[in-house]
Amino acid sequence: MANLPDSLYEDYTRFMVNFPSASASPPPPNIRMIIKWVDDLHNEIPSTFDFALQNLTIHRTKFEILPRLLWKSRFTVAMMLQEITNIYPYTSRPVYSLNGMHLRVYNILLLFQCITHHPDTRSMFLTADMANYFYPLMDISLTDKPLECLRLGALGVIAHMLKPPVDVAVVRYLTKTNAVEHCTKAIAIGSAESKTLAVFILNKILFTDEGLHYCCxxxxxxxxxxxxxxxxxxxxxxxxxxxxxxxxxxxxxxxxxxxxxxxxxxxxxxxxxxxxxxxxxxxxxxxxxxxxxxxxxxxxxxxxxxxxxxxxxxxxxxxxxxxxxxxxxxxx
Structure with missing residues (x-):
């Protein structure tokens, strides 16, 4: 079957919410800058943290080493997961204005998409049983644009696990953790982009014997x-x-x-x-x-x-x- 256009995996939510961007035309980063930005994710100064996070997000597809840096650097993934769990209480009520928390979590979800797409870090992601941190964001019952962006980002984390060639171990893990059920909210009330990503996940699961057996x-x-x-x-x-x-x-x-x-x-x-x-x-x-x-x-x-x-x-x-x-x- 034809693959989805890459645009559905990248900054597709920019068409829905005008998130602020980094300064115009910055010099292209090198590996030293990438390492420094990863290190700055542990900086206690919020502006330094947010600057590093946003720049890593912007350049996430340009450095193949980034997923491994994020995973191997001390406590970085734990810190990213903490930011995700901190936003759970704010996903059950309407959001009337954008705030730093939603933008921060959105960017972190984009970095997790890099992690689940790379074969090395994807396998470690599965071993650590981390998909359950993202299902609550897929299950959001509201359609406010900031919340919809969080849904899209979480769906993208799962969808990146299924980009061809599909790993049967990934399908087995997703069926075991009921990922199909967690796609239902996106299909029922989500935006067109959410629906497309959710059905992409279902489609890739169905196109394997184990996934088809699970669904039937x-x-x-x-x-x-x-x-x-x-x-x-x-x-x-x-x-x-x-x-x-x-x-x-x-x-x-x-x-x-x-x-x-x-x-x-x-x-x-x-x-x-x-x-x-x-x-x-x-x-x-x-x-x-x-x-x-x-x-x-x-x-x-x-x-x-x-x-x-x-x-x-x-x-x-x-x-x-x-x-x-x-x-x-x-x-x-």
Whole structure:
């Protein structure tokens, strides 16, 4: 499947909130400056800390060593996590003006995106079981722009873990920590950018065998995901500007959900061997048949004809979906 444009992973929130930027046209930094800025993150003078944080954020993609510097430097990651947890109490009420705390946490989230994108620090991030610090920001129930930026930043941390090639260990970890459930708020009430990043996460999980098994293992999970995707199709029809990336991801999710993987029959056989009740097996079968009974009609009735004409990969996903829904081969 086509990858999302890189802009969705970088400073995409600049279109939503006018965060202040660093001084105009500063000289390009060298590695000594990067090391000094990392060291300044421990400076007790707020202006020095904020200047270092903002400059590290601006130049985060230019120095491959930065994720390792952040992770290996003494207490830096702990300090960054402390800033994130400090903002939790302020995410349950409306924000009427920007303040330094929201900007600071936003920049820290961007630095964590570097950490989860780099293969070395990503593995250490998983080992430290740190994703749970970011899920509360994905679960924010309000849509104030500063809070929406925090949601986007947290989603970006998880999305960076799934940039191709997708590591199966990452998918296994995300399913274990219920990352799919933590994407639901973003899909239900988030901005278009939040929805796109959340569906990107779901899409990458579904495109692995373990992720697909997780999403289809029980009917409640399957139908919740199906309901979210149908909600997104309705949302797409209300938009004045087309969102081809979001549409492509949604259709790709449906194509994958319609596929009956080999492990499904294998797991049914395991259920029989383990003595589980026949009802448990029937529930799994009914969950897989649900897509045939309640198909995404809007993908079949011409509602998105113009988007499909402009997006051949999405049309291929749709044809695969139609073929799988109509076929009864392999049904039990």
């Amino acid at each position: 293992a029980c009917p409640e999970r399957f139908f919740t995901l199906d309901g979210l995707l149908k909600m997104l199709l309705v949302y797409l029809t209300t938009m004045t500007t087309h969102r081809p990336s979001l549409f492509n991801l949604v259709v790709g999710c449906y194509a994958k959900l319609s596929y009956k993987p080999r492990f499904f029959c294998l797991h049914l056989f395991e259920f029989l061997l383990s003595g589980k009740q026949e009802l448990d097996i029937l529930v799994c079968i009914r969950a897989r048949r649900g897509l045939r009974r309640y198909p995404p009609v809007m993908l079949f009735n011409g509602t998105f004809a113009s988007l499909l004409d402009a997006d051949p990969p999405a049309e291929r996903y749709r044809q695969e979906l139609i073929k799988n829904v109509q076929s009864r081969a392999g049904d039990i």
